[in-house]
Amino acid sequence: MLTEAEExxxxxxxxxxxxxxxxxxxxxFEAWRxxxxxxxLVTAPDLRFLRTISGxxxxxxxxxxxxxGASCWDGDPPTLVLPPGLLPRDTGLVPxxxxxxxxxxxxxxxxxxAGVDTSPDLDVFLxxxxxxxxxxxxxxxxxxxxxADPRIRRSMLVEAGVPISAxxxxxxxxxxxxxxxxxxxxxxxxxxxxxxxxxxLAEAAREGHRFAVATAVEGSPSLSNLRRAGARVHARQAxxxx
Numbered sequence: 001m002l003t004e005a006e007e008x009x010x011x012x013x014x015x016x017x018x019x020x021x022x023x024x025x026x027x028x029f030e031a032w033r034x035x036x037x038x039x040x041l042v043t044a045p046d047l048r049f050l051r052t053i054s055g056x057x058x059x060x061x062x063x064x065x066x067x068x069g070a071s072c073w074d075g076d077p078p079t080l081v082l083p084p085g086l087l088p089r090d091t092g093l094v095p096x097x098x099x100x101x102x103x104x105x106x107x108x109x110x111x112x113x114a115g116v117d118t119s120p121d122l123d124v125f126l127x128x129x130x131x132x133x134x135x136x137x138x139x140x141x142x143x144x145x146x147x148a149d150p151r152i153r154r155s156m157l158v159e160a161g162v163p164i165s166a167x168x169x170x171x172x173x174x175x176x177x178x179x180x181x182x183x184x185x186x187x188x189x190x191x192x193x194x195x196x197x198x199x200x201l202a203e204a205a206r207e208g209h210r211f212a213v214a215t216a217v218e219g220s221p222s223l224s225n226l227r228r229a230g231a232r233v234h235a236r237q238a239x240x241x242x
Contacts, residue, residue: 001211003055004174005211005213006055008177009054011177015146015149016142017030017031017040023141023144023145030042035063036057039052041073053068053081054081077240079239079240081236092241095237099236099237100234101234103213105210106210106211113199118153118155120155120166125154125166131184132183152168153170155167159192165192167197176209181197200212
């Protein structure tokens with residue numbers, strides 16, 4: 001499932017890059033496929049974490065290393081994201097942390113619709129989402145452009161008339177991508193994110209999708225919620241050219 005999951009993530013990233021370009025954000029936003037590899041080039045310095053090559057296997061690893069050294073990166077090579085267990089021997093790559101992927105086969109789930117607004121006002125949704133992320137200006141602008149795109153499905157949890165959490169997903173063939181999801185600091189600790197997660201998973205299962213995918217930082221509440229929902233976490237290893 002990891003290969004399919006990376007395809008879903010790349011498809012969502014392509015949507016985000018197109019949205020950022022359409023919104024006129026400064027810099028280049030490109031996502032493409034090359035020799036079975038999945039490449040993303042973003043030039044804004046604060047979005048450097050998006051510059052990646054994934055879809056890497058033992059067979060195409062040499063091509064991935066070659067692509068990472070290509071002139072299109074303007075001397076700032078991307079992060080290569082390798083599946084667990086693939087060791088880049090004699091490639092000149094150096095470790096650069098972990099990039100977990102959570103995958104979850106979808107089955108019929110029971111989830112309450114109580115308090116879930118599946119067609120929220122865009123401005124309110126973005127306010128709640130971005131308040132929850134507490135990101136810098138460049139990341140905030142990128143996320144606002146991405147989540148305003150009509151291909152992104154948005155939901156909010158409303159409690160006593162107050163929106164307390166926001167989540168989004170997008171459909172890509174057999175899978176759905178869960179992202180982003182955030183709860184403002186004042187409303188954390190109420191299980192809001194977990195409720196929206198289960199609601200999204202239930203909707204995706206009813207629509208016939210086979211699996212859900214999400215990325216999250218190791219040790220984060222988001223990853224804990226995904227694990228509690230039954231997700232398998234793949235600890236992909238990140239590397240950069242030495």
